[in-house]
Amino acid sequence: MRWYRVDLHLHTPASADYMDKDLSYIEILRRAEQRGIDIMAFTDHNTVDGYAAMYREVEQLAYLEELGRAQPDELRVLAEYRRLLDKILVLPGFEFTATFGFHILGIFSPEIPLRQIEHVLLSLNIPPGAIEEGNSQVGASSDVLTAYQAINDAGGIVIAAHANTTHGVAMRGLDFGGQTRIAYTQDRNLHALEVTDLGRRGRTTQRFFDGTKPEYPRRMRCIQGSDSHNLDTMREKNRVVTLGVGERMTEVLLKERSFDALLDMFQSNDFSRSRPYNPNRQPEDFVQQAREEGPSVVQSFHETMTRKGGKMYNIISDVCAFANTNGGTIYVGISVDKKKKPAGIDNASEAIKELQEEIASAISPTLNVEIDTLETRGKTVIRIQVPLGESRPYAIDNTKIYVRDENDTSVAIRDEIVNLVRQGMAFREHADGPMAPAAASVNLAPLVIEKPADDSPPNQGKSSRRNNEKAADDSESGLRPPRAGVEIVGTENRNDTTYYIMRDLRNGNVVKNVTRSSARRLWHYAIKQKETNPPKPDKVNWQGDIGLWRSYKKNGAIRYDLVQRNNGNIRVYYGATESGMHGPWQQFLEPEDQ
Numbered sequence: 177m178r179w180y181r182v183d184l185h186l187h188t189p190a191s192a193d194y195m196d197k198d199l200s201y202i203e204i205l206r207r208a209e210q211r212g213i214d215i216m217a218f219t220d221h222n223t224v225d226g227y228a229a230m231y232r233e234v235e236q237l238a239y240l241e242e243l244g245r246a247q248p249d250e251l252r253v254l255a256e257y258r259r260l261l262d263k264i265l266v267l268p269g270f271e272f273t274a275t276f277g278f279h280i281l282g283i284f285s286p287e288i289p290l291r292q293i294e295h296v297l298l299s300l301n302i303p304p305g306a307i308e309e310g311n312s313q314v315g316a317s318s319d320v321l322t323a324y325q326a327i328n329d330a331g332g333i334v335i336a337a338h339a340n341t342t343h344g345v346a347m348r349g350l351d352f353g354g355q356t357r358i359a360y361t362q363d364r365n366l367h368a369l370e371v372t373d374l375g376r377r378g379r380t381t382q383r384f385f386d387g388t389k390p391e392y393p394r395r396m397r398c399i400q401g402s403d404s405h406n407l408d409t410m411r412e413k414n415r416v417v418t419l420g421v422g423e424r425m426t427e428v429l430l431k432e433r434s435f436d437a438l439l440d441m442f443q444s445n446d447f448s449r450s451r452p453y454n455p456n457r458q459p460e461d462f463v464q465q466a467r468e469e470g471p472s473v474v475q476s477f478h479e480t481m482t483r484k485g486g487k488m489y490n491i492i493s494d495v496c497a498f499a500n501t502n503g504g505t506i507y508v509g510i511s512v513d514k515k516k517k518p519a520g521i522d523n524a525s526e527a528i529k530e531l532q533e534e535i536a537s538a539i540s541p542t543l544n545v546e547i548d549t550l551e552t553r554g555k556t557v558i559r560i561q562v563p564l565g566e567s568r569p570y571a572i573d574n575t576k577i578y579v580r581d582e583n584d585t586s587v588a589i590r591d592e593i594v595n596l597v598r599q600g601m602a603f604r605e606h607a608d609g610p611m612a613p614a615a616a617s618v619n620l621a622p623l624v625i626e627k628p629a630d631d632s633p634p635n636q637g638k639s640s641r642r643n644n645e646k647a648a649d650d651s652e653s654g655l656r657p658p659r660a661g662v663e664i665v666g667t668e669n670r671n672d673t674t675y676y677i678m679r680d681l682r683n684g685n686v687v688k689n690v691t692r693s694s695a696r697r698l699w700h701y702a703i704k705q706k707e708t709n710p711p712k713p714d715k716v717n718w719q720g721d722i723g724l725w726r727s728y729k730k731n732g733a734i735r736y737d738l739v740q741r742n743n744g745n746i747r748v749y750y751g752a753t754e755s756g757m758h759g760p761w762q763q764f765l766e767p768e769d770q
């Protein structure tokens with residue numbers, strides 16, 4: 177395995193909007209060599225004519241050579257082509273314009289006939305005239321999801337082009353329904369998102385699609401490309417019009433420089449195998465980067481794996497919890513404290529074998545996890561990659577079922593177990609269908625149980641619940657609650673004991689009969705706050721009908737207690753995290769440390 181530099185979004189003079197229509201293809205290859213590109217893709221607008229034109233030129237020169245009619249200059253060009261094409265893998269592809277103008281990259285093996293790739297474009301309703309012109313304006317083409325499937329079915333790599341900017345499927349301000357927006361970035365046929373903010377600190381596209389959000393449970397690989405429309409960067413009035421060839425690249429870890437190895441990387445769940453290329457600094461330490469992000473619904477850290485003190489059991493319970501939730505990654509041999517030196521694992525091969533045996537014997541049904549090692553600060557750390565389980569619920573010793581709740585692993589309670597059973601049934605029911613909810617893309621949020629038809633908890637016995645406090649997903653203002661944290665939607669008193677009705681804001685599940693003593697950590701915190709420190713309206717930082725009551729730190733991450741006016745009452749959302757704060761809620765986020 178070695179690192180290769182790739183630029184998978186390059187235009188040529190075959191695109192109608194290319195800056196220099198007289199540029200030769202060999203000049204593009206020369207510039208790619210100068211910039212250190214190992215693999216590149218010609219992705220002209222709705223055409224493969226650029227790739228075809230380059231190879232027609234090479235074939236014509238080779239034919240003249242074979243006939244003995246090639247001139248010295250032509251032989252030199254042919255030799256240069258051969259040298260460069262031996263050094264740089266050039267892949268055929270296109271940038272497809274879908275319905276509503278969204279752009280999608282399709283990248284293919286050089287072994288696939290170009291006529292077959294053109295057939296994909298024709299099947300997606302690209303007019304023959306647009307294919308000849310390399311035009312991005314194509315009229316009524318196919319929709320995004322149809323394009324994803326067509327490219328994937330044809331053996332191609334599917335990448336949402338410049339997803340976070342113009343013509344991108346994840347750009348801000350899209351006026352689409354929630355499920356459509358989710359599908360555009362979570363579809364099982366989509367391999368990656370191309371973004372323009374890769375490697376930056378703060379609230380980036382990559383952090384948004386890190387698998388921590390309930391409606392976006394599939395972690396997405398993010399890469400970057402130049403989207404070059406010229407040999408070198410062009411500026412107008414201090415504004416970049418286009419980047420040059422290879423001026424924004426990604427590094428990928430492959431076993432060889434080939435399309436098949438590249439496709440294998442995109443299909444894998446090993447996100448450490450791609451990283452932004454930056455010649456001015458050392459490559460990112462993937463493990464330390466994970467520590468900076470901290471524990472979450474999709475990752476955890478364990479310094480040791482000894483049986484003494486239950487360390488090994490804690491790891492196994494995390495495996496079970498991740499399989500029952502969104503999947504995730506467990507790092508063994510490193511503390512959750514990002515400032516503490518890594519302990520490492522001395523005999524990693526033996527430790528991996530022990531973990532494999534423990535997981536196989538303890539967890540049922542069978543769960544296939546990937547276990548390998550990574551290096552960080554001179555130490556070897558074990559990484560366990562747990563898939564989102566389709567045969568849920570998963571249990572330890574057939575009796576103990578765990579789920580992941582933000583950055584905690586907890587024993588599942590009755591309502592959660594029923595929900596897991598229903599999810600497992602849904603996986604099995606649709607396993608053979610055309611839209612089978614593959615582990616990489618299924619959205620579990622709609623599979624909600626114990627949710628009353630009128631969206632408010634039902635009356636049970638003698639209750640002191642405030643019936644006028646509607647436990648709805650939307651307030652009277654139309655703004656949805658945060659998508660992380662918990663809300664107390666009612667209380668009941670029975671036999672001198674107070675029972676709370678909790679709403680999990682991640683998925684909308686309502687859980688009843690929770691007491692202060694039986695509550696898990698966040699629920700316990702919410703109950704304690706409700707009893708001892710309820711919001712004081714005159715002390716709330718109000719911004720219209722929503723406000724911030726207080727913020728606090730938990731395991732290094734900032735949590736927020738938020739409030740919202742609703743029908744004359746105040747709803748309180750306890751323990752919201754950044755990953756669940758969308759839209760206007762984001763105004764309460766504290767600035768990140770730079």
